[in-house]
Amino acid sequence: MKRYSRELTVGGALVLLMISLAIFAPNFFDTQPMISRLASQMPALILALGVALVIITRQIDVSIGSQFGMCAVIAGTAAAAGVPMPLAMLCALVAGALMGAANGWLVAGLGLPSIVVTLATMVIWQEVLRLWQKGLLLSLPDGVQWFGMSQGTGQAMVIGSTLLILVLMAWAMKNLSSGRRIYATGSDAEAARLAGLAPKATTFWVFLLMGVLAGVGAALNLVQSPQIQPNSGEGLELKAIAAAVVGGIAITGGRGTLWGVLLGMMLLANVNPALTHFHQPPYWEKAIQGLVILLAVAADGIRIKKQKHLK
Amino acid sequence: MKQTGSIKALLVKHEMILLWVIAVEVILFQVLGQNFLTAGNVSNIFRHSAEIGLLALVMTPVILTGGIDLSVGSLMGLCAVVFGMLVKVYGLDPLVAAGLTVLVGALGGGLNAGLVAGMGLRPLIVTLGTFSLFRGLAEALTHGSKSYSGFSDGFLALGNSDILGVPAQIWIVLVVGIVIWFLVHHTTYGRSLRAIGYGEEGARYAGLPVKRNISITYVMAGAVAGLAAVILVSRLGEARANAGMGYELLAITAVVLGGVSIFGGAGNVSGAVLGWIALAILNNGLTRISDYEILGEKVSSVARELSGLLTGLLLIAALALAICMKMLAAKRSAKQT
Amino acid sequence: MKYSILSISFALLALVSCKKSEDSGKLSVGFLLKSKGNQYFVTCEKGAQAAAKDLDIDLRVDGPINADPAKQNEIVENWITDGVDVIVASCENKDSLSTALRKAKQAGIKVVTYDADAQADARLYFANQATAQGIGEKLIDSAAELTGAEGEFAIVTGTLTSANLNEWIEVIKARQAEKYPNMKLVGIRPCDDQKDKAQQEATNLLSANPNLKAIIAVCSPGVPGSAEAVKQAGKKGSVKVVGLGLPSENRAYVKEGVTQAVILWSPEDLGYLAVQAGVALAKGELAEKDAKTFTAGKLGELQVEGDSIILGKPIAFDAKNIDDYDF
Numbered sequence: 012m013k014r015y016s017r018e019l020t021v022g023g024a025l026v027l028l029m030i031s032l033a034i035f036a037p038n039f040f041d042t043q044p045m046i047s048r049l050a051s052q053m054p055a056l057i058l059a060l061g062v063a064l065v066i067i068t069r070q071i072d073v074s075i076g077s078q079f080g081m082c083a084v085i086a087g088t089a090a091a092a093g094v095p096m097p098l099a100m101l102c103a104l105v106a107g108a109l110m111g112a113a114n115g116w117l118v119a120g121l122g123l124p125s126i127v128v129t130l131a132t133m134v135i136w137q138e139v140l141r142l143w144q145k146g147l148l149l150s151l152p153d154g155v156q157w158f159g160m161s162q163g164t165g166q167a168m169v170i171g172s173t174l175l176i177l178v179l180m181a182w183a184m185k186n187l188s189s190g191r192r193i194y195a196t197g198s199d200a201e202a203a204r205l206a207g208l209a210p211k212a213t214t215f216w217v218f219l220l221m222g223v224l225a226g227v228g229a230a231l232n233l234v235q236s237p238q239i240q241p242n243s244g245e246g247l248e249l250k251a252i253a254a255a256v257v258g259g260i261a262i263t264g265g266r267g268t269l270w271g272v273l274l275g276m277m278l279l280a281n282v283n284p285a286l287t288h289f290h291q292p293p294y295w296e297k298a299i300q301g302l303v304i305l306l307a308v309a310a311d312g313i314r315i316k317k318q319k320h321l322k
Numbered sequence: 323m324k325q326t327g328s329i330k331a332l333l334v335k336h337e338m339i340l341l342w343v344i345a346v347e348v349i350l351f352q353v354l355g356q357n358f359l360t361a362g363n364v365s366n367i368f369r370h371s372a373e374i375g376l377l378a379l380v381m382t383p384v385i386l387t388g389g390i391d392l393s394v395g396s397l398m399g400l401c402a403v404v405f406g407m408l409v410k411v412y413g414l415d416p417l418v419a420a421g422l423t424v425l426v427g428a429l430g431g432g433l434n435a436g437l438v439a440g441m442g443l444r445p446l447i448v449t450l451g452t453f454s455l456f457r458g459l460a461e462a463l464t465h466g467s468k469s470y471s472g473f474s475d476g477f478l479a480l481g482n483s484d485i486l487g488v489p490a491q492i493w494i495v496l497v498v499g500i501v502i503w504f505l506v507h508h509t510t511y512g513r514s515l516r517a518i519g520y521g522e523e524g525a526r527y528a529g530l531p532v533k534r535n536i537s538i539t540y541v542m543a544g545a546v547a548g549l550a551a552v553i554l555v556s557r558l559g560e561a562r563a564n565a566g567m568g569y570e571l572l573a574i575t576a577v578v579l580g581g582v583s584i585f586g587g588a589g590n591v592s593g594a595v596l597g598w599i600a601l602a603i604l605n606n607g608l609t610r611i612s613d614y615e616i617l618g619e620k621v622s623s624v625a626r627e628l629s630g631l632l633t634g635l636l637l638i639a640a641l642a643l644a645i646c647m648k649m650l651a652a653k654r655s656a657k658q659t
Numbered sequence: 660m661k662y663s664i665l666s667i668s669f670a671l672l673a674l675v676s677c678k679k680s681e682d683s684g685k686l687s688v689g690f691l692l693k694s695k696g697n698q699y700f701v702t703c704e705k706g707a708q709a710a711a712k713d714l715d716i717d718l719r720v721d722g723p724i725n726a727d728p729a730k731q732n733e734i735v736e737n738w739i740t741d742g743v744d745v746i747v748a749s750c751e752n753k754d755s756l757s758t759a760l761r762k763a764k765q766a767g768i769k770v771v772t773y774d775a776d777a778q779a780d781a782r783l784y785f786a787n788q789a790t791a792q793g794i795g796e797k798l799i800d801s802a803a804e805l806t807g808a809e810g811e812f813a814i815v816t817g818t819l820t821s822a823n824l825n826e827w828i829e830v831i832k833a834r835q836a837e838k839y840p841n842m843k844l845v846g847i848r849p850c851d852d853q854k855d856k857a858q859q860e861a862t863n864l865l866s867a868n869p870n871l872k873a874i875i876a877v878c879s880p881g882v883p884g885s886a887e888a889v890k891q892a893g894k895k896g897s898v899k900v901v902g903l904g905l906p907s908e909n910r911a912y913v914k915e916g917v918t919q920a921v922i923l924w925s926p927e928d929l930g931y932l933a934v935q936a937g938v939a940l941a942k943g944e945l946a947e948k949d950a951k952t953f954t955a956g957k958l959g960e961l962q963v964e965g966d967s968i969i970l971g972k973p974i975a976f977d978a979k980n981i982d983d984y985d986f
Binding site for chain 3: 036038039041043044045047048051138140141144145146147148150162232235236237238240241242243245246283284287288290292293294
């Protein structure tokens with residue numbers, strides 16, 4: 012029970028938010044807006060799952076928003092040029108993998124600190140996008156939105172495939188040796204090395220996977236509207252990291268479950284809609300987001316202190 | 323003893339390289355650009371980057387302890403708004419208001435310090451949280467839309483006039499620079515910062531007041547962010563919630579470029595200052611490149627477009643260079659023994 | 660090491676000294692954008708380039724690439740030290756850029772603003788795409804016309820800190836209170852200039868206010884974003900979407916009947932006019948104040964009201980005429 016205390020707290024907060032919405036703004040739960048809302052939150056959730064792994068290995072990646080934008084525009088350009096949809100999506104994944112590998116090589120290969128490396132790549136991809144697209148909104152051909160199917164089916168596919176990825180990743184983290192390797196790298200890289208777990212390689216692959224997931228997120232975002240804007244990833248890095256941290260991914264590495272990330276994302280992503288439904292002005296949004304992150308971080312601090320005292 | 327000697331030599335070497343970089347930049351932009359080495363432009367270079375310089379100076383002790391502060395840019399936004407309110411809403415004298423603003427900055431830094439040093443949390447995530455919080459508070463205070471302007475000429479002079487031929491705010495940067503340099507290089511406090519950066523656990527066993535000393539670096543960073551906000555407001559003549567956006571990245575770039583190890587423990591203030599100057603010259607110089615046509619493409623407009631991209635690439639290059647030099651030094655010392 | 664650096668710099672020196680284009684003695688004009696990565700300003704720049712060609716001047720275009728509002732000031736101050744003859748600017752932070760523009764004016768540079776004005780004393784003329792009054796009123800008027808002047812409406816804006824968007828919103832509020840008492844503003848949400856965020860905000864506005872009759876989007880990404888939300892909610896036609904935006908970004912939604920009206924001036928003409936005005940000032944062809952009309956090249960004769968040169972009425976794009984515009 013105690014092991015999942017964070018998941019329980021965040022889940023509790025989420026339930027409280029939902030109950031108050033049910034009482035004061037029942038419209039929140041109308042089917043269509045609920046599904047549209049959920050579908051539009053899925054790409055950010057995918058990024059959060061990826062960055063959770065990065066944080067578990069004691070690294071950080073703030074370039075994911077820029078990667079997301081790059082992947083979206085690359086896939087969009089391909090689709091607009093007549094490349095069939097599955098192939099265009101593959102382009103997004105490959106582009107993501109390459110960008111992720113670049114981060115991974117700089118961090119794991121050269122041993123550079125991930126915060127500075129990814130700050131730099133964040134700026135670089137953002138600038139490349141700007142020079143390339145000049146802010147132009149890219150129109151996508153028919154048949155891209157909702158994979159060429161009906162809105163309901165398309166949304167179901169977006170939500171379904173995200174949940175499938177979540178379940179697969181959560182299962183892999185628990186049951187596969189590579190999952191344990193990721194935890195081991197984060198909790199004690201030296202010990203992991205001595206145990207023959209190749210922490211450097213693990214770190215590289217985690218960054219690469221992060222890039223692929225940025226591509227997946229971008230692809231799932233692409234199908235939700237008939238146009239794509241180059242700045243679509245701006246600010247996503249912060250959302251994803253916040254969701255991971257709030258969801259209980261220990262910032263000291265090596266701890267946390269992906270189910271917690273799901274709860275964290277659902278809590279944070281619904282603060283803003285809740286403000287709208289309570290008819291509150293929007294200017295507190297950022298401050299609330301910061302406060303929730305700090306509370307989650309502080310809760311971690313208290314937990315660590317308590318553990319030390321017990322020892 | 324020999325060890326520290328070689329590291330010192332290494333650092334000096336890094337600064338020599340930076341000096342060369344600056345020299346090449348100056349020659350390049352003077353040749354390629356228009357009106358680069360004119361009194362007016364040189365003064366512009368320093369006037370426009372004074373805030374970044376201040377942030378880079380106070381970021382140095384933070385990074386020396388192995389920490390980082392991503393919240394300084396947002397804190398500038400909050401402090402700018404607070405300053406604007408104090409002067410325009412409460413009618414305080416700008417000098418008093420500036421003092422209070424620095425205090426607010428110090429309090430913001432204190433929040434970081436409490437969470438990082440007090441609770442032992444990772445500075446990266448803590449300051450990412452306060453990055454959102456401070457900017458959010460600035461927006462909430464002004465409802466996002468309000469801004470403050472119409473400051474007195476006397477106050478605007480701080481950001482826009484010269485004293486002895488040097489932009490007024492550079493004197494402030496100079497004073498802060500000397501204080502930080504003295505603290506870092508000539509006090510036991512400064513030595514302790516490096517010790518903490520090398521190994522926090524070891525420093526604690528050695529009886530150093532680790533928590534207190536780390537706290538001071540964040541509080542200083544906050545206070546100087548407040549000061550930088552006041553200078554920015556006086557240069558622009560307007561206080562708005564979006565002040566200082568993205569400045570944390572530029573400050574970190576300057577410090578890392580200056581050879582301060584992002585892992586903590588090594589680096590010095592003069593390097594950070596040179597890193598700041600190199601960056602400032604780059605940003606200014608790229609906008610001054612005159613028109614050349616190469617293959618029908620106007621080079622000047624391309625150069626102007628590149629400053630963001632180059633900042634990113636430079637950051638990675640500086641890091642890679644530092645790592646390479648570390649490896650070389652390790653090989654050399656292995657040979658010597 | 661030393662030698663390699665020296666030789667590189669000499670090589671560059673040699674390369675460059677033979678390529679430098681001559682200082683032609685042409686008038687030099689600085690054209691300042693609010694941000695470089697924005698299609699609206701890219702289109703303005705096109706017009707400015709066209710004017711530069713017509714007038715045979717030396718045009719330099721610059722603007723911030725990130726969100727740093729101080730960057731505009733730096734660019735202007737650099738132009739002042741460069742001794743440009745004319746500065747044509749669109750202001751992100753009105754008051755702060757005015758500080759720099761005043762300096763330019765003092766240095767004898769002719770200053771014209773376009774798109775987003777500075778303080779009146781910081782420039783000579785404002786190339787006005789339509790007054791804030793005109794834009795705000797046009798938006799609320801068309802929303803009122805579409806909804807029968809009653810019911811709830813909401814606004815999707817760019818960022819909360821954007822000065823001219825806030826000005827338009829104020830006009831909308833005032834006009835609604837005065838002329839359309841049966842309409843009710845139920846929310847203003849920022850989309851951070853992101854289309855996807857606008858879509859999420861509009862989805863929430865729709866479900867939080869089931870009686871919503873219209874959405875007014877005052878920033879260009881807000882229009883297609885709101886339209887997509889209305890379409891997904893199946894409220895096409897029952898919730899009207901009006902806004903400021905480029906025809907190219909809204910064509911599909913307007914034709915489908917999701918978006919009823921898109922309002923904009925031609926940004927290309929705006930950039931063209933602003934540069935024309937600046938150059939005319941520098942050549943003494945346009946009086947520094949109290950001019951009544953101004954002939955702006957291919958645009959012909961335009962009215963001057965006070966210190967605003969009026970580009971003309973904003974164009975309202977609808978399903979019938981949207982194909983006639985290609986920007």
